[in-house]
Amino acid sequence: MTDQTVRPPVRHFINLDQIPTETLQSILTNARELKAQKFSPPQLFAGLSLAMIFDKKSTRTRLSFEIAMKQLGGHTIVMTKDEMQLGGAESIEDTAKVLSRFVDGVMIRLSNHETVEELASYADIPVINALTDASHPCQIMADLLTIEEKLGDIKGRKIAWFGDYNNVAKTFAQAAPKFGFDLTVAVPPPLTPDKKNVATTITLTDDPIAAAKDADVIVTDTWVSMGQEGKQIDAFIPYRVTPDLMAKAKPHAIFMHCMPIHRGEEVTDDVLASPASVIYDEAENRLHAQKAILAWCFEHSGVNVQHK
Ligand code: CP
8 A cells, every 4th residue: 555645845045036935935924933932942852863964164054053953952964075975975855855755854955056056956954055155045044034124124125236247236136026125236347247148037237325325224245155165356446335335325324234244345343233133033043044944944844843
């Protein structure tokens, strides 16, 4: 006799544009609830294990996933790609199937986005994108949480991005139509992305002053992402976030950066020290967002996670 039980689809968290807006909103609501319970965290993940696989450095992502699992009663195992058989003799398929027999979820940080998609296609457990060259969805969930904490509803707000149209900017672009905010991306001309690679819902410009005008949120990131060292940075200098650039934004505008920061390059010290800077709240919110992302992923993977 065959097992006729139909299991719900595994909930991967890989790209924001693959996840319904209502789901993302409910994850943010849950993140706010879990943040409110940060000193008495519910033991939602008792008995659950998360594999954490890295082939790049991390401070915030590693801390937030590991602490999120442990505060909610779960366990983690951290591995670097070089310590595993992944990418060597062992196929992605075998890696996914073996991981699925040992742990309840996988968080993975790899350059190659397609490898993460492939791992998910073979996994019976949730796979969470902890940054690829294409996107950084967990970071943007923390950023949305932070913006709504500081400014209220994000709908109709203007978010202005300065610098490279990198994986974080691209993920903001995925979130913009879902959450109804305007995203303006100011990129230096030599690095202007091909229009066909840019979401049609965003405004692309090479004019940093126009981008900053009346913005609610000014956001930047390192000019040279991990793995792209050696890139020319001179073209980015007019896109540096300075007090003058902040002055073009709305009076209540906040400054955000996912960190790590190259102080004096993409942003000046005086902006970072100003009341507009919310960078450490943004970093802390990685923890609360991660808890809610994990809770959503685990809920329909054959694991009974009790929500409050
Ligand atoms: N923002 C971010 O992903 O930080 P880490 O690289 O330190 O994880």
